[in-house]
Amino acid sequence: MSDKKVEIGGYFEFNLPSLGQFPYSQASKYISARSAFFDLLDQNKIKKVWMPKFICDSMIEPLLILDIEIQYYDLDEDFYPKIPSHLEKDAYLIYVNYFGLCTNIQQKLLSVYPNEQIIFDHSQAFFVKPFQCFATIYSLRKFLPVTEGGLLVSKALVNSNYVARNVENMIQQYQHCFIRCLSSASEGYEIFKHNELILNDCIPKSISGITKEILNSLDYDSIQSKRLKNFKFLHAQLASINKLHIDIDNIESPLTYPLLLENNISKELIESGIYTPTYWLDSLQRLDVDSFEYNLISKTTHIVCDQRYSQKQMQFQIDKVREIYNEY
Template sequence: MRDAAMGGYFELETRSGDGLPHPGAVWFQSGRAALLALLQVCAPARVWAPHYLCSSVTDTIRQSGASLVPYHIDAALHIAEDIRLEDGDLLLVVNYFGVRDAYVRSLMSKFDARKLVVDCTQSLFSPPFDCLATIYSPRKFVGVPDGGALVSSLAVPLPETQDDGSYERLLPLIKRLAFSPEAGFAENRCAQQKLEGQAPMRMSSLTRHLLAGLDYPSIAAARARNFAQLHAFFAEDNALELDAGEITAPMCYPFLAPCSGFSEFLIRQRIFVPRYWPEVDALPGCEVERYLVDHIVPLPCDQRYGEAEMRRLAQAWKDFRQSEGEPGSFAARTG
């Protein structure tokens, strides 16, 4: 453009291109905004959603004007109820931790796929499912401040308004790079809270540039490699059954520990693992979901790490069991 600015100081250097994942997706400022935009277009009367879910998602469903119908899951992360969808219903299914691709695919024939929305915010590398919509959240996989993608059979228009808050949400990511994870922790939590309850907006130019410059095949390969190594270490002790051959490049290695306290043990060693989703503790009748909240330890297996870090996690589990007086057979498997 003739009037485009030239010269002066350099902007943040990013690779040029349009290499966003999932070609054809509509990009919003967050996964929640993508869900809200979808619900505003299809206007369901009711949305079935699991109890074991972030409250920001259920808040988004209510914000859309739909009635929320919660359902239970079992310890295998499968639907535990006989759900019968009626006219005006949608079913939200979560691909938990990016390890339930095969199970989610099986639901496409069990239910009317036109009524299914798959939450892949924990499964960026899973292909879109053959259903009403699949939703992604790249910031759970790569170092970007925001962004959410919607792949849908519906024509969901992009909003006219574009998000302009990315540069503020980028600061905690820069602080972690420059200093430590602790340095930007509070600011990162605050930045993500600001995304809650927002009306849908187009993803920012900053986030688009950052996402377009990433090497997704290498990222996926590193995650798959690390996951496989953790599975070799932890499979015997993991109460959650996982078929490594069915898993693409997950968000983490979900270790359903046979005892409590391992998360706290890791955090004391500066291995930071989240607790998904503590708000479930306040819900009545959710004993299985509360058990998952308390016992699933999401071990990091992302592209920042390699074999040495995976062995560090294995050694931490060995040390924890020994500190609890339960060395078990794990020492023989990890050396």
């Protein structure tokens, strides 16, 4: 039963229709993936993990705070982890489904290692369903029109240890979205960066009521379908120049279209109004300069393929990529 006071009448509140499609009803909902990760580690007293070097610092921070032993590993060119064939009984393997391209690798890992010692990070693969493993973590704002949100699917967590949140801060979290809607992306960019910094805190907190309303109002089948359609359209025209092998038949949840060339062309695309994201530059300090991951980070341009856009915008990006590519 809710503790909220009964109120009838007055001005209308923020409200969206509920479509009831949210795909992970069993998940615990946190302000961010890192706070979900922190709660999982803390409550289960985990002491040792195998962690990829290619991951953002925000996912390493909980391990450092909790004084957990970290064994870092590299990836081969197929994104398979370079780790021992056996895990110590008290160690956990953390593996990321990179850009939504690595579901087949996850299946291989489950056939090799004890499932109860595997934690999958689906921050870049929202639509890939949880496997039978120790835990699966999701990030919402990379795929959906929300400014916060991490999910944790695990039978190893009975109750979430949430800390109370400030109402004013929850509203502030959405300010840049309203500015972009009313003006432009550039107008709200500084506020966006500030709001992202707020999420750096690892303390487990619940998502806001605003985010819950938005999540319940979304058509997830349509979102996934549009992303896949855009991804496949981009791949059909860019695969011939892409040095990254992509198994197009096994793609369920593309984050972006990662285009690996001899040169990163993000700067040129951004100057054309195509705001290509950059992922995990902070991991470069952990990587050898001749490693697969270092090359991937340095030379990959992430082409936008999300559900906001149609084939027209995909073709615009393709034309810009070809124009820039031919200049090198």
